[in-house]
Amino acid sequence: MSSPFKTPQEFLEVKGPLYTFANSSFWLTLFLVFTVLIFFWFIYASYKIKSKSNSDSDPAVMSVLILTGFLSLAQSVYISGTTAIEAYLQKNKSQVSMQRKTRTTKVAGKTKITRRYGARRSPQTRVVDRG
Amino acid sequence: MNPEAQEFLGTFVSESYYYWASVFMLLIHAGFLAYEGGASRCKNVLATMVKNLLTLSSVGLSFFLFGWWVYNGFPLFPVAGGIIGPWTNPETSELVAELKGLADASYPWSEAMGPNTADNLTGVFFFAFALFAMTTASILSGAVIERIKVGAYIILSIILGSFTWVVAASWGWHYTGWFFTALGYHDFGCSAIVHGISGFFALGVLINLGPRVGKFDERGRPRAILPHNLPLTMLGLMLIFVGFYAFLAACVIFVPGQTVETTIYGTPMTLASIGVNTTLALAAGIVGAYISSKSEPFFTISGGLAGIITVGAGLDLYHPLIVIPLAFAGAFIMPKVAAAVERAGIDDAVGAFAVHGFCGMVGAILPGFFAYGYPQAEGIPVINPIGQIIPTLICIVILGFIPGYGVSFVLKKLGLLRVSRAEEIEGLDLADMGVEGYPEYNTAWQSENGIRTTPPVGSSINY
Numbered sequence: 001m002s003s004p005f006k007t008p009q010e011f012l013e014v015k016g017p018l019y020t021f022a023n024s025s026f027w028l029t030l031f032l033v034f035t036v037l038i039f040f041w042f043i044y045a046s047y048k049i050k051s052k053s054n055s056d057s058d059p060a061v062m063s064v065l066i067l068t069g070f071l072s073l074a075q076s077v078y079i080s081g082t083t084a085i086e087a088y089l090q091k092n093k094s095q096v097s098m099q100r101k102t103r104t105t106k107v108a109g110k111t112k113i114t115r116r117y118g119a120r121r122s123p124q125t126r127v128v129d130r131g
Numbered sequence: 132m133n134p135e136a137q138e139f140l141g142t143f144v145s146e147s148y149y150y151w152a153s154v155f156m157l158l159i160h161a162g163f164l165a166y167e168g169g170a171s172r173c174k175n176v177l178a179t180m181v182k183n184l185l186t187l188s189s190v191g192l193s194f195f196l197f198g199w200w201v202y203n204g205f206p207l208f209p210v211a212g213g214i215i216g217p218w219t220n221p222e223t224s225e226l227v228a229e230l231k232g233l234a235d236a237s238y239p240w241s242e243a244m245g246p247n248t249a250d251n252l253t254g255v256f257f258f259a260f261a262l263f264a265m266t267t268a269s270i271l272s273g274a275v276i277e278r279i280k281v282g283a284y285i286i287l288s289i290i291l292g293s294f295t296w297v298v299a300a301s302w303g304w305h306y307t308g309w310f311f312t313a314l315g316y317h318d319f320g321c322s323a324i325v326h327g328i329s330g331f332f333a334l335g336v337l338i339n340l341g342p343r344v345g346k347f348d349e350r351g352r353p354r355a356i357l358p359h360n361l362p363l364t365m366l367g368l369m370l371i372f373v374g375f376y377a378f379l380a381a382c383v384i385f386v387p388g389q390t391v392e393t394t395i396y397g398t399p400m401t402l403a404s405i406g407v408n409t410t411l412a413l414a415a416g417i418v419g420a421y422i423s424s425k426s427e428p429f430f431t432i433s434g435g436l437a438g439i440i441t442v443g444a445g446l447d448l449y450h451p452l453i454v455i456p457l458a459f460a461g462a463f464i465m466p467k468v469a470a471a472v473e474r475a476g477i478d479d480a481v482g483a484f485a486v487h488g489f490c491g492m493v494g495a496i497l498p499g500f501f502a503y504g505y506p507q508a509e510g511i512p513v514i515n516p517i518g519q520i521i522p523t524l525i526c527i528v529i530l531g532f533i534p535g536y537g538v539s540f541v542l543k544k545l546g547l548l549r550v551s552r553a554e555e556i557e558g559l560d561l562a563d564m565g566v567e568g569y570p571e572y573n574t575a576w577q578s579e580n581g582i583r584t585t586p587p588v589g590s591s592i593n594y
Contacts, residue, residue, distance in 0.1 A: 003504035003513070011506050014399055019450040020502050031452035038459050042418045049426045 141387035142251050149255040152381040156262040159374030163269040166367030167276055169360040170481050174558025175277045176568035182284055183272045189285045190265045190292035198293035199257050203233040205301035210309040259381045268292030270329035273481035277343050278555050283548045290538055295530040296328045303522050304395055310522040315512030319394050320379050320443025322494030323523045328531040330488020335535030339543045342478030344555050353473045368432045379405050398507055400447040408446045412438040412458035419462030433486050434462035440490040445498035461490045495523040
């Protein structure tokens with residue numbers, strides 16, 4: 001029983017403490033321990049809780065980001081180079097039938113690069129990330 | 132000071148106390164206005180705020196017309212007697228005569244409701260209760276933002292704010308209510324009476340209302356629809372906190388002739404303990420939600436409210452050392468409940484069910500264990516688990532979920548519940564009001580850079 005009172009009269013005419021467990025120091029001590037633990041947990045958590053946006057400071061995450069960025073850059077350079085070469089070839093080989101369609105597939109690492117040539121269309125490049 | 136002046140001073144203190152407590156309770160509505168406005172997207176901010184504002188009118192007027200009478204007319208019904216009204220014979224018993232006097236004073240045409248030097252208190256109690264009613268309805272308002280028709284919200288707010296919660300208050304927050312007299316129910320801060328009912332009512336409405344366009348992807352996985360102004364939302368919650376101190380202060384009963392402050396049940400208490408316990412519940416609740424949600428701002432600040440609601444029912448009796456762990460636990464669990472609701476496919480825009488429904492339900496049951504055995508009056512059962520659980524279930528199911536689900540189901544069938552898909556995508560500010568909340572800014576950025584407001588091309592999903 002958390003009530004320190006046994007009869008309504010005792011409670012309704014109380015002059016003094018009327019709170020729960022007023023007659024049981026054991027329970028209040030136990031709740032004090034819980035309260036202190038919560039308080040220290042709060043302080044500890046305020047140091048440990050990180051929002052997701054801070055995860056980029058993780059060396060492993062940074063490494064992946066740098067590597068991905070480098071691969072993306074290398075891929076862009078490669079695509080722009082091959083596109084220029086193909087455009088040059090197309091311009092200088094007018095005897096080639098404009099109706100012919102050619103599909104060339106190259107695989108570099110985990111990246112598959114596909115080119116399509118259309119009769120009246122400029123070269124299109126599609127990059128499929130297979131990673 | 133002559134005796135007559137001294138007597139009037141007591142009346143004036145009581146009148147002033149409830150008057151100013153109610154004025155400060157209005158901050159809850161200022162807070163809800165900011166909270167919901169911030170939680171909505173740019174294209175819905177004005178419509179969301181106006182909808183919330185209309186709560187003051189829909190509930191204010193309906194509470195005057197019939198809600199105030201419901202509070203005084205239903206305490207005995209259906210267990211201890213009938214509904215008290217003009218048809219009631221006051222000679223039935225002393226209790227019925229007393230209640231008939233209160234009911235007679237609560238009709239819109241009553242002398243007590245107008246300027247009357249013979250009655251300074253009926254009007255000020257109406258004022259306080261009307262603010263309670265508006266608070267209850269406002270809880271629903273946040274959950275349904277960005278897609279409910281204004282008319283549907285007004286109807287639902289009237290049913291919730293001026294009827295169902297008032298019936299619960301007359302049963303469980305009235306000194307003659309049968310929850311109290313037959314079962315010993317104790318709910319000082321209206322954990323179930325206000326929060327539990329409104330949270331479960333909102334849940335029932337949300338099931339029929341459905342999620343906002345784009346809230347769930349093709350596989351039914353929830354997407355985050357972020358508040359357009361989280362700082363405004365946080366400021367709104369701070370205002371709600373201030374208003375809640377006033378709300379809880381208005382739960383204290385002090386009328387001329389009393390020699391001690393009491394609860395609505397007539398049991399002794401002190402206003403000071405409400406100040407201490409509310410402050411600690413707020414603090415511990417914020418900590419619980421902060422840790423549980425990993426510092427997510429929206430849930431962290433909502434944790435303060437969750438903490439207060441979790442201990443609300445026994446706030447007059449709990450020692451502060453009990454308040455802290457209980458408020459912490461309630462607020463710690465709250466974000467998990469919100470996540471579970473979302474996983475179930477329910478789009479509760481502000482977590483109203485988790486904060487108010489869940490914490491209100493738990494908060495109302497807790498006195499059965501942590502204040503077990505308190506005697507309340509001669510012939511009234513002591514506070515006990517069964518006496519807390521049964522009324523709490525009646526509140527949340529019969530007076531909360533079922534009316535919310537039922538009325539919204541009827542409105543849905545009549546095509547009166549939800550705005551059209553085109554209106555929702557355009558935004559309610561333009562569709563309903565013809566103006567934008569932020570006319571200097573291009574709110575189309577949301578569809579381009581943020582939340583997708585239209586289905587992807589080729590998508591077969593029916594949002």
